[in-house]
Each structure stands twice: as C-alpha cells, then as structure tokens.
Amino acid sequence: MLLLRTFAPWVLLAFLGHRVSLSSGARNKTRGAHGAVMAASSGRAQRSGNKGAASGRGKFSLTDDKMRCTWGASDSGDAVRLSVKCENPEARAKGGTTDMRCEYDAKPQGCRGYRSDRKGFWKQVARALKRLQGKVCQDERALVKASMCKRAPRDAHFKLDVSSATAEEYCNSSWASVCSFLFSMMQSDDC
Secondary structure (H helix, E strand, C coil): CHHHHHHHHHHHHHHHHHHHHHHHHHHHHHHHHHHHHHHHHHHHHHCCCCCCCCCCEEEEEECCCCEEEEEEEEEECCEEEEEEEEECCCHHHHCCCCEEEEEEEECHHHCHHHHHCHHHHHHHHHHHHHHHHHHCCCCCCCCECCHHHCCCCHHHCEEECHHHHHHHHHCCHHHHHHHHHHHHHHHCCCC
16 A cells, blocks of 8 residues: 555656656647748748749539539649539438549649630639539540640540549448549550
C-alpha cells in the first residue's frame, strides 16, 4: 500500500508532464506550418508566370436529374484530370440514380488562354459543365471546352475517361481505382 501511495503520484506527474510537452509541441508545429504556408503562398505569388498546379473547382446542378454536382481539377503528369461527382439526395427515398462519378482528361497547356488566364479558364470550364446537363459522365463524345480555347488542339479539351466511368458502373466507389486499373490493363493494346 505504501508503494502504491508513493508510486501513483509520480506516474501521474510524469503523465501530465508528457501531455503538456505534447500539446506545446503541437502548438509550435502549427505555428511553423502556418509560417511555411504563408511563405509558400508568397513564393507562389512571385512566380505566377511559372507552370503551377491545376486549381479549378466548383459546383453546378443538373436540372433534369435534380443532381448537385461538384468538380475539381488536379495535375496528372502532363495532363489535367477533372473529377466530377454528382449526388441526388431525393433519389434515395424515391429510387433511381443516387450518385454518379467520372473523370475527364485533357492537356490544356496547348491552349494559350489557359497559360495566360487560368482563373478565366476555370470559369469557362464551369460554364461548359453546366451546359452539358444530361451528357455529364454519360456521353463520351461530348467535350468540356473552354470558349477561350476554341482554336486549341483537340486534346486541350476535356474528354470523358471511359475506363473510370466503366469502373464506377461495375465496382463500388471505394474499389473504383483498382477496377479502373484492371479495365485499363485489359483494354490496352500492350496486354
């Protein structure tokens, strides 16, 4: 009993000291991370002419299907991948298509407007997605075109990645990347 009375306060003190040091270390890390973010953003502003990451994202609605959609762009090597995700919250109760996901690929670096005015380019991509309506994630011939890139080569416009759409049809969304890999492997000429 005497051992428990002397040992317990020391263990409690050690535990509290450890927790205090962890919390102060985490606070210092967030301060350092905030400073690093600020430095990175100011560095980005200085080299705005350089080739940067794709940063387009937005929301739109499909009026026919009453679906709410979000989209986001990310760099994928020398191409840009546009991911679209649409949901219909009412369809769960009524039945029907509840969600839809797909990806579009393009090489917009071939468009002069993309290189000079990226913010304007992504606004026009958002408008083009709204105009597609019933063709979003369904019509592989429909291109998502920014109007400033009318004279750009065909691969500068976003085209539906059929393998990602097929993978979403046959696989659960959590397995879609694995299925997409398998479909692309089976459909390629290399195998």
